[in-house]
Amino acid sequence: MSAVFPHTFVPWFRAVAPYIHAYRGKTFVVAIAGELIAAGKLSLFAQDMSILHAMGIKLVLVHGFRPQVTEQLLAKGQVSQFSHGRRITDAVALDCAQEAAGQLRFEIEAAFSQGLPNTPMANATVRVISGNFLTARPVGIVDGIDFQQSGLVRKVDAAAIRRTIDTGAVLLLSPFGFSPTGEAFNLSMEEVATSTAIALKADKLLFLTEVPGIREDRSDPDSPIDTELALADAERMLAGLPLPSDPKDAAFYLQHCVKACRAGVERSHILPFAVDGALLQEVYTHDGIGTMVVDEKLESLREATADDIGGILQLIEPFEQDGTLVKRDRTEIERDISRYIVIEHDGVIFGCAALYPYPEEGTAEMAALTVTPGVQGQGDGERMLKRIEQRARAMGLTSIFVLTTRTMHWFLKRGFQQVDADSLPEARKAKYSHDRRSRVLLKKL
Secondary structure (H helix, E strand, O other): OOOOHHHHHHHHHHHHHHHHHHHOOOEEEEEEOHHHHHOOOHHHHHHHHHHHHHOOOEEEEEEOOHHHHHHHHHHOOOOOOEEOOEEOEOHHHHHHHHHHHHHHHHHHHHHHHOOOOOOOOOOOOOOEEEOOOEEEEEOOEEOOEEOEOEEEEEEEOHHHHHHHHHOOOEEEEOOEEEOOOOOEEEOOHHHHHHHHHHHHOOOEEEEEEOOOOOEOOOOOOOOOEOOEEEHHHHHHHHHOOOOOOOOOOHHHHHHHHHHHHHOOOOEEEEEEOOOOOHHHHHHHOOOOOOEEEEOOOOEEEEEOOHHHHHHHHHHHHHHHHOOOOOOOOHHHHHHHHHHEEEEEEOOEEEEEEEEEEEHHHOEEEEEEEEEOHHHOOOOHHHHHHHHHHHHHHHOOOOEEEEEEOOOHHHHHOOOOEEEOHHHOOHHHHOOOOOOOOOEEEEEEO
16 A cells, blocks of 8 residues: 555645645635535535645635524424525524524534544644624515515625634634624525625635536536536526526526626636535646636636746656656746747646747647646647647648657547658757657648
């Protein structure tokens, strides 16, 4: 076991490192459905949150309490009443909501206080602070239905929340707000989380829910989850649906993700709490596990700049170490950065390639074509090849060539043909390493 472990742990940790750098100091609003707590998932969730906290992420936690309030009402012989996707809160329901909120705050604070050895909470000091950060107003009467003590968020005290999370504490919000006259209102967790994320200009809003995310084919319950959904596509999807009011319908959360993204929250997520570690998988892996709604596609193929040098070096280093790529030092990449293109996703570079022209011979070398192992097979290499070909054509060149020791078949499938090393341009032939015995592949443009 000890001999194998480094071969899995080290590559995994290196793959996670770019996200650790990218999200340190960022603000996340994490909203959990009351069903997560009812399902006994709170302890593991708190451990995962403590990892985000340890990585320097500023956290606001919003909890729901639908099943807990319903349970309290049943214990008092009352039946829950809902309309328009919102609880109708009479005096008894308000009392039950206050009891449930108090109990859940106690349980959440206890979960973040566990310092058990051999868990992510060992040696962790996570302070949880809660308070009256929300001002509310009544829903009022809608379509003839009096929602009584159900309310809407009027104002979020973003400055006070920001001061709290800047101290390193996790801020906990219950779905309660108070009017300027001190009247209490029962709010929806989804609206509290969305309004808070907007007020804070948060970097992420994450809903941990009963639903796994938005499926690529909503009519097929077995369809794969759409891991990245452009805001425009999400808006079109909602436009063709009645106003979603069932929390078990993914569109119920999607409407809040869309609202947040429209108002400037960069990314909103819908995650299944039933999957162990869903929060960590969504934040620290390339494709995540749920659905992420973004204002535009995060993946971009673009020309490299000097700011990308560190990312390129980190990307190609493992391939240089195993002999797939020729070693390139920082000075060489700095000198040639204008020759590089990169694929960037969510602020992290996942692919690169370079073009070195030999205009006298009407050809160019494509070098350092690299895609990070975790996302290979998704077409990024082909996209970069096409961009390199476009560059070469724009220069008036008639062919491109590559030197490879291990990826010959990939290039052969894409129209390259093997040629003799003597056909290389004279300047490139002088630098050819006979020790590596690289194959030379040429493609006519």
